[in-house]
Amino acid sequence: MNNARPREGPPLPRFAQLATFMRLPHVPDPKGLDVAILGIPYDGGVTYRPGPRFGPADVRQHSRLIRTYHPVHGIKPFEALRVADVGDVRVNPMDVQNNYARIETAVGAILDAGAVPVCVGGDHSVSLGLLRAVARQHGAVGLVHVDAHQDMWDEHFGNRYFHGAPFRRAVEEGLLDTRRAIQIGIRGSVNDAADFDFARQHRVRTIRGEDVAREGIAWVIRHLQRLGRGPVYLSFDIDGVDPAFAPGTGTPEVGGLTSREAMALIRALKGVRLVGADLVEVSPPYDHSHITSLLAANLLFEIVSVIAATRAEKRRRRPGPRKVGRKERAR
């Protein structure tokens, strides 16, 4: 496992070899990993433009540009942590319930191995499977949910398990600590004023896209203190970002976050105890010049880096014997 490092740039060109997330080694077994990057190529839950089933493959391909040092955190996350591409969930494209079972199994194995699952969708319906697995280990978790939509609808054509409902289901199933939940970037037309009731009733904090635009990202970041010290899950729907920066998605909403704001937001999670994360709704057929996949790849790098930076900081604060085995890994 100690080879869980990205392939070097030189002497292997970035465009060479099989595509893995950020050129990390492909290590199907999560044992020994700190962070496991997992693809979930399922899009049976979309309601408009399909395509996220190709998200993991495309993000892998266009994550080749990611290098190893994060200059803002001042850290090399793939040295600080053992990170690998564990491949894709063997999704069932035809049966959402069976698919949830498969996601829970795959993510459960990662969690059991002591690793943090960082997942790449797929549509947003997959987050429910992820949260089930995470809550089984950590109990109800806090939530940072970046999205244009609350995804707290009840049902769609009688189906309660689709990309517009995962967080309603998660609340109903007790997977979320809603006092420590925040939604950022919500905007656009909805079906009814009542659409917002569920979040309000469960005291989920909602920061609208208009608020971000008017108040600035620094103002938004101050609300993250709500997350507290407990375990937190990060769910990032790429449509939280504006279509100019992320056209390749299925239900785009104009007026979204800039890529700068998106990155600043994730960086601000330094200190938060992230126990799982997903980046969903990248739809390659609607991308162009791969800018959406490239942004997604960078956001994944931000997620891994902020986990690394958080742990590094913790170690600095808590003096004592260094974690065994760390030395070998860090060479």
Added chain:
Amino acid sequence: MNNARPREGPPLPRFAQLATFMRLPHVPDPKGLDVAILGIPYDGGVTYRPGPRFGPADVRQHSRLIRTYHPVHGIKPFEALRVADVGDVRVNPMDVQNNYARIETAVGAILDAGAVPVCVGGDHSVSLGLLRAVARQHGAVGLVHVDAHQDMWDEHFGNRYFHGAPFRRAVEEGLLDTRRAIQIGIRGSVNDAADFDFARQHRVRTIRGEDVAREGIAWVIRHLQRLGRGPVYLSFDIDGVDPAFAPGTGTPEVGGLTSREAMALIRALKGVRLVGADLVEVSPPYDHSHITSLLAANLLFEIVSVIAATRAEKRRRRPGPRKVGRKERAR
């Protein structure tokens, strides 16, 4: 109903007004129609690249170029027949069985009205619903099936109702008169030699893509005599045509029919008693410059025209009093 005519070119430019199939009037009720063009925007049955849910909308938009006189048949199909765009099936995108019920209802209404349903997919799974409705009225029907794939697989992830299986299901359900069935353009790699067994066992005639290339379309056309005089259903999967001519589809196979061959094939159905037809698997996200939708629109025009030409010929052969009401319509 007597306004079931395409909008005139001048003085209304082709690019003006709402998009309907071939600029025909939008007439939701099929009563009084000879041919009803129906969209079925369902793609829950795809196994690879999704997108045909947008097929009907895109074919409508790019069928604006279709004019009213067919120079090879020498007929104006929209004067010879009462044809209209009856809109889309109110599909259930989340439940294939419920969707089949909806298709059967919509198509049944068309058939009950005495009209021939000419449908635009959607993925190929919809053909099963269509055939059920057609067979309920006409009994087991002959089949012309143009496709790169036989679509006679058994199941996919435990699901027996998807775009790889409609014709196996149709045979099992007794909807097809397999002695009068022919598949044209089958090609590409498959999972096993046994994949071809089902068609062979049921004596469906299969003409491979390689045969078309080597023997020529005239040779292929001679096999159409197999269809006999009974009712025949035409199912045209756009991937029967080569990706150079029809890139916008989900499981493209190289080495396919040219657009010339595809049109010649449909024209050769003159004299065949077509009781229903579909054109499926147009996937706009993978199209470019709309050439696939344009081809699909032209193939639909060929289908309507060959129905018109067949009826016109029949009338010429069977002298007697003209059908009542025809005169009014023809003004």
Added chain:
Amino acid sequence: MNNARPREGPPLPRFAQLATFMRLPHVPDPKGLDVAILGIPYDGGVTYRPGPRFGPADVRQHSRLIRTYHPVHGIKPFEALRVADVGDVRVNPMDVQNNYARIETAVGAILDAGAVPVCVGGDHSVSLGLLRAVARQHGAVGLVHVDAHQDMWDEHFGNRYFHGAPFRRAVEEGLLDTRRAIQIGIRGSVNDAADFDFARQHRVRTIRGEDVAREGIAWVIRHLQRLGRGPVYLSFDIDGVDPAFAPGTGTPEVGGLTSREAMALIRALKGVRLVGADLVEVSPPYDHSHITSLLAANLLFEIVSVIAATRAEKRRRRPGPRKVGRKERAR
């Protein structure tokens, strides 16, 4: 007319049925409407990249995502007002003068019916026809003109009626109350310093794109008080927005408004008496992933919503018997 409502999301998927603006009913006759959305597929007035003739069709197709509740205004505009897609002007693509006559007729009928015309271009030359019809009913109107260009050139190859001149013609014809006119987003190279003279001489207020960038949209909005209480026309050229957000246009200028700013601007018109509006210069051949058409659709929704919000506010302020018939409509 009381069915002038968008088709419901469920049980009809957004991607199903014929494309109308925002899935509103297609109601050719404007009688009984409060707002009539009208397409004007004319682009005979462009000077560089053509294509806006396909604007109405494309905006219709990609407005399918628009839902019915506007969360910032807190209003359901299609319940508060009777709104429908009245189709397209039967444009004459070959004769600009005849085309103006056709526009005036179509828009005049809308105004005569007591409805507000909200129009989708087409190139910017169409605004002159619109303003003529509007001024005939309302007299000289105030103007909010969002654009990269002033469109106050004199002529082009001897032609005085093209997309660079509508507002000069409108001023010359006395259609505008220039003291209540404001242009926002003007930027980019021009032919001469004298290009700006016409607006200055007629005391049209011009806020440059650089001003928006430097001072912020809140500063811009404060200038809207100039519009006063009289009737105001809104003309929104999509190239007012930056090419990153709206690539699908014919004379793009870098450094434009963001989509956030564009939406904030329209929302800020709450309280203004809008008597007509247009959204022009969407050129689908130059769009990608339909982000320009999607933005245009959202801006149209903002326009209808701000009209609804303004009227709702007025009703709240002016107590008295509710307008007859309103109750039935609101069911």
Added chain:
Amino acid sequence: MNNARPREGPPLPRFAQLATFMRLPHVPDPKGLDVAILGIPYDGGVTYRPGPRFGPADVRQHSRLIRTYHPVHGIKPFEALRVADVGDVRVNPMDVQNNYARIETAVGAILDAGAVPVCVGGDHSVSLGLLRAVARQHGAVGLVHVDAHQDMWDEHFGNRYFHGAPFRRAVEEGLLDTRRAIQIGIRGSVNDAADFDFARQHRVRTIRGEDVAREGIAWVIRHLQRLGRGPVYLSFDIDGVDPAFAPGTGTPEVGGLTSREAMALIRALKGVRLVGADLVEVSPPYDHSHITSLLAANLLFEIVSVIAATRAEKRRRRPGPRKVGRKERAR
């Protein structure tokens, strides 16, 4: 003028320097040229998808790949003839009649200089201006017209000068010797059976697209003997070719010529006395990977080459003193 040669490949890379047709020198004055390649960036005559105004620029850019030796004719046309890019007609985009005057002036100057005009559209309306200039010098000419459409409609919205009418006008104006005229590739739906009457009445030979497909290009070529020994004009609408090979055009018709057939056809004109030619209807906004412009560039090279081969053959047959000045040119 003796530098009227394409720029060499090495040591100047094909992708370097300003784009001219086939990397030929830009020589605005046609004096001393044998063939003048002229752009006509006018598309005011289109009826559906616009864009050919950018045809000359795009064909120039993608003609960079054309080299100097034609291996089938065994000739170096730019050594055998003095050929140059004379630039574009200074079109009037707003006035078709004035535009015709400008075309006639520019082409007249080329003809007066003794050069053959080979023109790049622009839409097909420009051919009328070209034929007027050609007929003024040569009298009524024979015609090879490759196209999906006959372009012999009468009018469009009252306009008699648009891309659907140039050859009707040309016949009416006596510019064509219709006994020596042939149309190849005509296909697709039309408005009425009577659409074909004009050509038939004037005894223009029409070879349909279906004929080409069924009989083969060699059969088609045999009909070229109809052209006789008099002066002949070649008008090649890129939509004569199938959209798979030439998607970048405005009124595409499926079932067209292959690029092989198109090239064979032009090569077969060896021996014909070509006095002018055009290649029209390339619409870059609808092209992809520039394959349409590349095909157009190759067809232009075929046209110039067949002129060169015809003249070379003539010289070989007619022994005697070599044409004066030829030696200097051939260095």
Added chain:
Amino acid sequence: MNNARPREGPPLPRFAQLATFMRLPHVPDPKGLDVAILGIPYDGGVTYRPGPRFGPADVRQHSRLIRTYHPVHGIKPFEALRVADVGDVRVNPMDVQNNYARIETAVGAILDAGAVPVCVGGDHSVSLGLLRAVARQHGAVGLVHVDAHQDMWDEHFGNRYFHGAPFRRAVEEGLLDTRRAIQIGIRGSVNDAADFDFARQHRVRTIRGEDVAREGIAWVIRHLQRLGRGPVYLSFDIDGVDPAFAPGTGTPEVGGLTSREAMALIRALKGVRLVGADLVEVSPPYDHSHITSLLAANLLFEIVSVIAATRAEKRRRRPGPRKVGRKERAR
């Protein structure tokens, strides 16, 4: 090694997991393989449009559709042979000579392991490295070279090692048995008549693109007997195929092979002793809807299948004890 099989379709969807060639296992060490598929992402040798460096990654991604049974040969090549994706050559993008050394090392290792290298470019310059390795083991080999260009130029800007020269170098280095060499599909303009001299002098048989079009692929195939019984190398430049079928390439030439002809050609190599092969010049930035990569993937499948079919036939003809170990592999 006995797991050198493509991943099954169900229960793993084709779009899931890391992209490898035809979903074969990634096995970096060629030991025990019969066929090793190797990427060579080098494009330092292109002269016009770059991009083939991304060829291997894109062909991997779009080869997901390839299944396991070849219906024309009636064989399952991945059961008949041990085939795997051995990854990419660690190319040096900055130094062609060093790159050749790296190619020779990688390919030499495959040959030493007794496997046939089937390589995916990269530009055509890589074939020289491949031929050096192959000839070192097999001596001078026969050649089937499908291409629009002879690639027998001498130099380019003083550089003798680029994509226009590999076969001239190969002949000079004695790597080819030119009496058993054939080039198919050569066409398009060249710099000089003398360009063809090298092939002629070395008695390489050249079948021009025009010959293929006129005489048919069956006629072409008859010339393959020239290959004899000795070892043969197949080099397939995707630009041998027409841009309509393969737009994603750097120096496209119109008038090329159809995909049907390309596949028929490779299938006809049954019985030929292929000792190595390459498929080069796929340039993803110029592809659309991935049709070029899909065609390339299918041609690779044809290559592997014809090797399998040839060996199967040989075994059938030569009775005797079955090869040891075969049984285990075939489970």
Added chain:
Amino acid sequence: MNNARPREGPPLPRFAQLATFMRLPHVPDPKGLDVAILGIPYDGGVTYRPGPRFGPADVRQHSRLIRTYHPVHGIKPFEALRVADVGDVRVNPMDVQNNYARIETAVGAILDAGAVPVCVGGDHSVSLGLLRAVARQHGAVGLVHVDAHQDMWDEHFGNRYFHGAPFRRAVEEGLLDTRRAIQIGIRGSVNDAADFDFARQHRVRTIRGEDVAREGIAWVIRHLQRLGRGPVYLSFDIDGVDPAFAPGTGTPEVGGLTSREAMALIRALKGVRLVGADLVEVSPPYDHSHITSLLAANLLFEIVSVIAATRAEKRRRRPGPRKVGRKERAR
């Protein structure tokens, strides 16, 4: 030379005639020019996505929209200065050292003529050649370097002359006055913390992308005073701008400058003594709707305009006899 003016808009449409930078005359000889715009179509130095070799041609084509008056500076740069398109460097695509020699020769000639070279790449490796020529005349120069990357790596596959190293080489060769050097927009992952050492050691001021986002462009501009009064070179890598605004580039980094910021930055150079400039890394194969080339064209116009504005200001401040010959030029 006094015709060094852009072609007029009317009566020549912007889309007509050969493409030159900003429709300026093509004047190969720089004598008599104040500013020479020079293309350098070389991309042999890229490390990831190739394509900038087509940058000059594409920027020329899409600079057609640039007009002649700069409204913010209030100047007509092409009247204030003699500006022309001097064509492209005759690059050697195969040999970086030889290419540098060619660049130095071409740029040296421009400098010798007393003109300021404003160059269009090509990849960033070309800047070293430019700086050598500039420093030969002006000595070590100050630097404004807008980019996502510092381009101060040491080597790549043993090659020290590629697009990641020009400024390290320039410092080593003494071409830069590093106390007057500033880099703006640097961001994204790098290989190591030590990557930043070189700039720091040489006291180059680096303003990160995050700084621009957080502090605003006005804050950034205040740092430009560092440039002092000496000669300054401006190197603008289009990837300094965000991929939403400039997708057509080879190593895109999310979170970049907006186009507004980019333009404000260049405008703020008024008063700085610019002695040379480049705009590099535009990669047309990855552009869409040409928005990157359009932005590049506008940035070039900003560069020429700020040079003109600086000189105009200087003249106003320094009274005395007007420069001889100026009057003629200014007509």
